[in-house]
Amino acid sequence: MKLVMKFGGTSVGNASRFAEVARIIRNFHDDGHQIVAVVSAMAGVTDLLLSMAKKAINDEEYVLRSLSLLKDKHIKACDVIANPKLRKEIKRYVNDLIAQLKVFLKGIAIIGEVTPRMKDYVLSFGERLSAKILWAKLIDLGIKSKYFTGWEAGIVTDDEFGSAKPLMDLTEERVKERLNPLLRKGVIPVVTGYIASTINGYITTLGRGGSDYTASILGAALEVDEIWIWTDVDGIMTADPKIVSNSKTIPILSYDEAAEIAYFGAKVLQPYMLKPAKDKKIPIRVKNTFNPKNSGSLIADVERMRKKGVVKAVCINNNVSILTVRDLDPRSFKKVLKLMEKLAEGSVESILVSQSFPEGSFSLIVPKTKIKRISEYIREIGDIKTEWENDVSLIAVVGAGMKGTPGVAAKVFQSVAERGINIRVIVQGPSELNISFVVKQKDGIEAVRAIHERFNLGETDGQN
Missing domain, CATH: 3.30.2130.10 (VC0802-like)
Incomplete structure (x- = not known):
């Protein structure tokens, strides 16, 4: 099968989690699947970057302390890479990217304002760091792979910074042209979630939960067999398991049911991410990186499921x-x-x-x-x-x-x-x-x- 696999922040929360994600990708790749991997920022990083952007104007001490935390978090994650030369290369990449961010935040302090476009640029660093580490781990395992930012993969958006929408016709054309030849050669593209760019090259973000949106956009453009959203639960549940002890995974549900559940509070998906996949009738499967053998929840074009259970969640x-x-x-x-x-x-x-x-x-x-x-x-x-x-x-x-x-x-x-x-x-x-x-x-x-x-x-x- 041709698959897009998206891995959320908890799935790449530390070095051992990067290793597990890489093993999951390798196992499915070895079974003959063509895979595009989409990666979120490490858990907590997007919120940290947002705070840094807001406080850059008048709290230099907080910014410097946060930059140090950000660097330490990603340098430690690089220890998952066994090859010393490659590990050194990726640590240098992390240091260089953090240095770029530091310079930009100083610029914000001098200017004295944070525009939506500037904020999107700051927020892009999370995925650019995490995706590069996962790419390096795949290379470390001997798997052919290529790193892409969202815009390098071909995703073009409007200029609604903070909540950009893809220009799907142009995006489909570019994504097919850039990723399909690699998939046919057995290469795994590793793509940053959440971020893309305007046609003029300005970095944009796709809104909260935007990495899911990236996966859906790429899946629709490539007309994949399924889109897999890897998270930290066994799928979409009948209720929040934290408050209902016997809640169950919903094995299959429609796009509209999934959108309603997401809209009314489930944190597994964002409602808007379903549209590109729904338009192409591409199934979405929600799976657990901590329990990869569980089949999870399947979201698909399933009118017949109306007859099985009046209430789903x-x-x-x-x-x-x-x-x-x-x-x-x-x-x-x-x-x-x-x-x-x-x-x-x-x-x-x-x-x-x-x-x-x-x-x-x-x-x-x-x-x-x-x-x-x-x-x-x-x-x-x-x-x-x-x-x-x-x-x-x-x-x-x-x-x-x-x-x-x-x-x-x-x-x-x-x-x-x-x-x-x-x-x-x-x-x-x-x-x-x-x-x-x-x-x-x-x-x-x-x-x-x-x-x-x-x-x-x-x-x-x-x-x-």
């Missing part, structure tokens, strides 16, 4: 707040429309919870991380009466089989009511793949457990 998101706008009248509606425009312009995702025309009010669910920005918008507009409710959890019950199946909502709400949990609001939305609602945060975990139990999601056959 229960998700919880505690990182949300409810914003209620009250006492609306015809004059204030214009200001509310202005607020909605600002939310859209600022890429602040929101979900309509409820609206009451007699009371002149409506409510939105928004990310807690955006409260400060939204409050600034409200102050700028002025004369809008608002209330915040922060101690809430958003619960989502997901499954394609719910469409057209009577009684599912009643079963969901009854299971929650039997535990003495009050539903704060029911979320309104166009999707027929989920039933979602809000409860007090203290009741969130118990609500998930109640629904998981009622629909028998802990049973191995997945029937409910």
Whole structure:
């Protein structure tokens, strides 16, 4: 098979993990598979780089300390390389790249600002370091391999720095031209995840979870047989195993089900990464680098799976707040429309919870991380009466089989009511793949457990 394999930050978290990833790639390569490896930054590195970019202007001590940590982390990872000459070469590469970053951060301090383009340049260093180390380890094992940044592999994006989108026609043309000849020769391209560039050569990032997006883009361009997302869990689960002890891996689910589960809180995938693969009907498999023999979860074009299990998963998101706008009248509606425009312009995702025309009010669910920005918008507009409710959890019950199946909502709400949990609001939305609602945060975990139990999601056959 022709495969794209993406390895996340925990999968390459230290020297021993790099060694394990290299062994996984070698084993599948030895079995005759053509493989493109996509690599995330080492765990914690992207957040560290982001902090450095933000503090470069006024905290030189923090930046110098962070640069030292960054260098030490990657130099230690280089010890996975047995060949002394190659190990020395890669350590020199790490030192050179850290030196480049140091110079750039000094430039930020002198200029006194960090533009989105500058931030993307800083963030690119994580994947450029980790992918080079994995490439070196494959060479160390005697495997033919070639290192690529995302743009060298052919990914071209628009100039929305921080959340760039691929120009797929041009990207497909370039990726096929650059990677297919290598695959036919048995060479493994190792490609940086998360980063690409504009047509003018400016480095861009693909948004949080962008390495998954890179894998999907490359998989679609190369029309591979499958895309494998290697992470630190056994696949997409029926619920968060940290709160439901008998949660199970979902063996197979549709693209739309996976997107809903990702949107409502599962951290395994980002919803937007599914589109390139879905457009080409390329299956995506989520696997565990710590348990590579487990088959994981398969995401595919599977209408037939509607009949097997009405509900697939229960998700919880505690990182949300409810914003209620009250006492609306015809004059204030214009200001509310202005607020909605600002939310859209600022890429602040929101979900309509409820609206009451007699009371002149409506409510939105928004990310807690955006409260400060939204409050600034409200102050700028002025004369809008608002209330915040922060101690809430958003619960989502997901499954394609719910469409057209009577009684599912009643079963969901009854299971929650039997535990003495009050539903704060029911979320309104166009999707027929989920039933979602809000409860007090203290009741969130118990609500998930109640629904998981009622629909028998802990049973191995997945029937409910």
